[in-house]
Amino acid sequence: MTDRRPGPLVAAGGDTLLLQLDHPAADDARRSLTRFAHLERAPGLVDTYRLTDLGLWNAKAAGLDAGTVIDTIEGHTGAPVPRVMVDRITESMGRFGPVRLDDGGRDDGPGSLRLSTETEDLLDELLADPDVAERTGTRLDRNTAVVDPIDRGPLKLALTRLRWPADDRAGLRPGRPIELDLRPETELRPYQRQAVEAWLGAGTGVIVLPCGAGKTVTALAAAAETGTSTLILTTGAASMTQWERELARFTTVAGDDVGRYGGGQRRVRPVTLATYQMLATRRNGEFRNLALIDDHDWGLVVYDEVHLLPSAVFGLTAGIQARRRLGLTATLVREDGREADVFTLIGPRRFDVPWTDLELQGWIAPARCTEVRVVADDAERMAHARATATARARVAAGVRAKLDVVETLLGRHGDEPTLIIGTYLDGLGEIAARHDLPLITGETPETTRGELFDGLRRGDITTLVLSKVGNYSLDLPEVSVAIQVSGTFGSRQEEAQRLGRLLRPKADGRQASFYTLVARDTVEQEHSAHRQRFLTEQGYHYEIVDAADL
Numbered sequence: 001m002t003d004r005r006p007g008p009l010v011a012a013g014g015d016t017l018l019l020q021l022d023h024p025a026a027d028d029a030r031r032s033l034t035r036f037a038h039l040e041r042a043p044g045l046v047d048t049y050r051l052t053d054l055g056l057w058n059a060k061a062a063g064l065d066a067g068t069v070i071d072t073i074e075g076h077t078g079a080p081v082p083r084v085m086v087d088r089i090t091e092s093m094g095r096f097g098p099v100r101l102d103d104g105g106r107d108d109g110p111g112s113l114r115l116s117t118e119t120e121d122l123l124d125e126l127l128a129d130p131d132v133a134e135r136t137g138t139r140l141d142r143n144t145a146v147v148d149p150i151d152r153g154p155l156k157l158a159l160t161r162l163r164w165p166a167d168d169r170a171g172l173r174p175g176r177p178i179e180l181d182l183r184p185e186t187e188l189r190p191y192q193r194q195a196v197e198a199w200l201g202a203g204t205g206v207i208v209l210p211c212g213a214g215k216t217v218t219a220l221a222a223a224a225e226t227g228t229s230t231l232i233l234t235t236g237a238a239s240m241t242q243w244e245r246e247l248a249r250f251t252t253v254a255g256d257d258v259g260r261y262g263g264g265q266r267r268v269r270p271v272t273l274a275t276y277q278m279l280a281t282r283r284n285g286e287f288r289n290l291a292l293i294d295d296h297d298w299g300l301v302v303y304d305e306v307h308l309l310p311s312a313v314f315g316l317t318a319g320i321q322a323r324r325r326l327g328l329t330a331t332l333v334r335e336d337g338r339e340a341d342v343f344t345l346i347g348p349r350r351f352d353v354p355w356t357d358l359e360l361q362g363w364i365a366p367a368r369c370t371e372v373r374v375v376a377d378d379a380e381r382m383a384h385a386r387a388t389a390t391a392r393a394r395v396a397a398g399v400r401a402k403l404d405v406v407e408t409l410l411g412r413h414g415d416e417p418t419l420i421i422g423t424y425l426d427g428l429g430e431i432a433a434r435h436d437l438p439l440i441t442g443e444t445p446e447t448t449r450g451e452l453f454d455g456l457r458r459g460d461i462t463t464l465v466l467s468k469v470g471n472y473s474l475d476l477p478e479v480s481v482a483i484q485v486s487g488t489f490g491s492r493q494e495e496a497q498r499l500g501r502l503l504r505p506k507a508d509g510r511q512a513s514f515y516t517l518v519a520r521d522t523v524e525q526e527h528s529a530h531r532q533r534f535l536t537e538q539g540y541h542y543e544i545v546d547a548a549d550l
Contacts, residue, residue, distance in 0.1 A: 007077050010077060015085070031354050132159065171322070172322055202350065233275070301320060303326065365506055365510075371518055380395065398424065478507070480513065
């Protein structure tokens with residue numbers, strides 16, 4: 001009889017896995033779990049992972065099957081997987097694949113599609129749903145029905161709601177050919193090549209890479225492979241500027257072939273940059289810009305920071321299912337719970353890699369994460385206790401002991417390039433005034449922001465204070481210290497993005513330092529635990545210290 005040694009993983013119930021962090025094989029188990037499970041709680045010595053439909057469907061789309069997932073769990077538990085968990089995995093993963101969308105036949109109608117199922121009973125079940133029935137036409141045989149191409153997106157949403165996500169194999173429009181190649185000196189890293197190849201196989205889906213790992217150049221390589229007119233949707237004007245810079249740096253596309261649709265411009269070119277805000281702007285009750293963008297013959301739509309996709313832009317995404325779609329993100333989590341819509345309308349996760357794997361390979365900077373707990377005074381504790389649930393976060397963020405910690409950390413790190421990041425402007429303004437530091441907020445003109453960022457890159461400025469505008473699309477390679485004084489409630493996205501500001505490899509190889517200041521025994525402590533979940537899942541560990549011990 002084979003002697004099984006207990007592993008770091010414990011299967012508890014039908015969808016719950018417990019990871020014992022003090023086990024020597026815990027890190028190996030975590031890397032395996034990120035392929036199909038979701039970190040739910042990380043309270044201390046044991047992390048709780050959950051098996052979800054979406055995680056298992058993404059795993060299936062990436063090439064895993066139920067047997068592989070079950071074998072992986074068994075390998076890390078050292079014991080047979082309970083039957084209830086085997087059934088859970090098998091049932092969920094078995095729901096991705098039996099429903100397909102394919103191109104229609106010549107007699108089905110212009111551009112029509114076909115919805116097909118493995119069995120007649122399954123098609124009967126689907127057509128019993130009013131939303132599915134409304135989006136399908138003639139039933140051709142026992143397990144096939146015609147679909148109008150305009151209903152492709154809404155039908156897929158309806159099918160996902162029924163837990164029968166469609167495997168969309170229907171053709172994609174080629175778009176208008178353009179001249180866009182990578183420059184000869186642009187050399188992709190191995191994982192970037194793997195990401196492009198994984199995406200190209202389907203032409204739709206999401207690539208998940210850490211901040212600083214080169215998502216932009218990966219997307220440009222995908223665009224070069226397709227060689228078609230490309231729409232790039234971004235988070236704002238600063239992001240558009242960064243994409244323009246990277247297009248010029250890494251590709252051969254002519255400057256006149258790149259246009260902006262947003263930030264005061266309406267210039268549609270073969271490669272067009274637009275903002276989510278512009279597309280989501282409503283005028284006279286209509287999203288006019290959505291229609292304008294949809295009117296052009298795009299062969300590829302790139303969704304930068306896809307986890308931030310506004311609800312209104314899902315309408316655009318539902319309407320362009322015949323075009324190639326590439327989502328980019330460091331964190332495929334949405335606090336509004338619409339991850340399933342991203343999966344359905346943009347495509348499954350085609351490629352990801354644990355952050356600490358790239359750190360070990362030297363592609364991103366090593367980082368030390370520290371949670372510094374400060375103590376509120378009596379008046380602050382009373383104000384926190386009396387505040388409404390939504391106001392408590394602001395009270396906790398403003399605990400004055402944080403000011404002294406900021407001063408201590410600035411002194412400790414001397415002339416290292418540093419970002420002080422927060423959510424509440426009054427506290428940030430006080431820090432900036434106290435230390436005579438530049439402050440960048442949403443009201444700061446774009447030209448001023450650019451000058452300050454350039455000053456930090458050159459070394460003329462050592463420290464910047466940033467509001468939430470610092471969460472995304474900042475290319476500041478040498479920044480090695482971030483001090484987070486407040487956050488947006490329990491946002492895992494924000495935590496990961498803020499750490500991501502530090503992860504570009506440093507010229508001298510130094511480690512990045514990420515500090516989060518948390519008011520003890522306040523709602524901020526609970527929010528902090530939730531914020532850290534994604535990074536914990538990626539293999540980062542937070543050291544918790546008292547401010548008095550710094």
